[in-house]
Amino acid sequence: xxxxxxxRPGPSVLRREGDAVLRAELSVNWAYxxxxxxxxxxxxxxxxxxxxxxxxxxxxxxxxxxxxxxGAAEGETLTWRW
Numbered sequence: 448x449x450x451x452x453x454x455r456p457g458p459s460v461l462r463r464e465g466d467a468v469l470r471a472e473l474s475v476n477w478a479y480x481x482x483x484x485x486x487x488x489x490x491x492x493x494x495x496x497x498x499x500x501x502x503x504x505x506x507x508x509x510x511x512x513x514x515x516x517x518g519a520a521e522g523e524t525l526t527w528r529w
Contacts, residue, residue, distance in 0.1 A: 470496055478505035 461468060473496045480487050481502055487495065497505065519525050 478502065482506050482509065
């Protein structure tokens with residue numbers, strides 16, 4: 448299988464999907480802060496872009512990934528479908 452070519456679609460994607468991209472970036476950052484400990488109450492941190500259910504799912508995801516990875520035998524592959 449040949450690697451996919453990267454065509455640098457960033458600017459055109461941002462023009463079309465800028466709001467969704469920004470929401471995704473803010474959501475990932477918020478989930479990271481909740482899980483890793485930086486304050487989500489700090490001045491300038493704003494409101495959470497995630498509801499309580501989304502925070503719980505995002506916080507549990509790294510643990511589920513580590514569990515799957517530790518269960519893989521040497522030489523085995525691990526595939527996620529998004």
